[in-house]
Amino acid sequence: MRFGLFLGCNVPAVRPDVERAMRLTLPRLGVELVDLEGSACCPAFGTFPSADENAALAVSAWNFSIAEELGVPMLTECGSCYSSLRLARRKLLEDSVRREAVEHLLAKAGRTFRGTVEVRHVIDVLYSDVGTDRIAASLDFRMDGIGAVVQYPCHTLYPSETVGFDNPAGRPRMLRELVEALGASVRTYSREMQCCGGAGGFVKGSFAGASGFAFRKLRAVLGETDAEAFVVSCVTCLEHLDRMQVELEKKEGLERGIPVFDYCQLLAVCMGFDPAEVASISAIPRDGLVSRIRRARPG
Known part of the structure; x- marks a missing residue:
């Protein structure tokens, strides 16, 4: 099992011992963790989605594009990151007009969103995949x-x-x-x-x-x-x-x-x-x- 570890903002900022626990335990259980270098905030609902939803979706799509480039599903511990990313992915897949606007923003940074990445929560993986x-x-x-x-x-x-x-x-x-x-x-x-x-x-x-x-x-x-x-x-x-x-x-x-x-x-x-x-x-x-x-x- 191979996953791109999406830490979000709060784990490394305020609870780095949680990150350490994940990096030590998951590989012992057969879960290989790949760093998503260059990833950004998810971004969560309490940040700028309410001010500019397309920009917020573009940030999510930026994160998706990194995982897609590496060919790995995303794995996160944070409930807000999990739901923000899942909802962003759904909106991008179901709303072609919004997706076009987001892809235009991404193209300025030289990235693309393919829509192939999955987002998983660590509890789901531990229960369903590890057991x-x-x-x-x-x-x-x-x-x-x-x-x-x-x-x-x-x-x-x-x-x-x-x-x-x-x-x-x-x-x-x-x-x-x-x-x-x-x-x-x-x-x-x-x-x-x-x-x-x-x-x-x-x-x-x-x-x-x-x-x-x-x-x-x-x-x-x-x-x-x-x-x-x-x-x-x-x-x-x-x-x-x-x-x-x-x-x-x-x-x-x-x-x-x-x-x-x-x-x-x-x-x-x-x-x-x-x-x-x-x-x-x-x-x-x-x-x-x-x-x-x-x-x-x-x-």
Whole structure:
């Protein structure tokens, strides 16, 4: 399996340990990662698509053209990148007038969009192409006896006809089963399908509204479960749910914090990679949980 790794902006800028975790774990599972040199922002909905959609689509098409030139599908962890690129690809394939305008812009930079590239999310690839059995067999340590909750990136679920690879109409299962493959017991909670509230435009437009989304979700997890880990698969969810626990502590106090991990970070810890490399950046301390995981060997 060979994929062009599309990091987007936030992973290398604010959570480089997630990038490191992906670069270490995926090749061990047979996923070859190719750098998309020269790639740009996706660009996400909270940036300039609202000001100039054709220009925004041209940036997406620029990224597509790099992957097409290399002959690889694109792979991303970021929910916003995933949905932005999937929706851009659909618009370019279905709207010939808009595509012509975008191709005119691309031609000025000496690039072309063929419309052949696929865009995949890392959770889809890990579940559908790698499989939970292979993941379980790759572990040096396990999460046996540890309860976890999951957060599905809303941009990987809706609109389902364009981005959905799981089961948004019912209950998505891929991330849950991938976490269970690490040995954890996944708890359910009432706000599992709620957005984290971390979208950039939302946070900047109404911090009270965005934090309120996260507070309600965090209160549900803390009040309804005994989870010791919050597992996500989107850098926005990771950053927001981590930082909002600090804000909730300031607002009303917290009996306990729940460390938030990207799935690839937990996978890397369970594979035996150095936590200082793959899970070092967080507002809520992770050291205690990581130490417990590293004492639990398979079998």
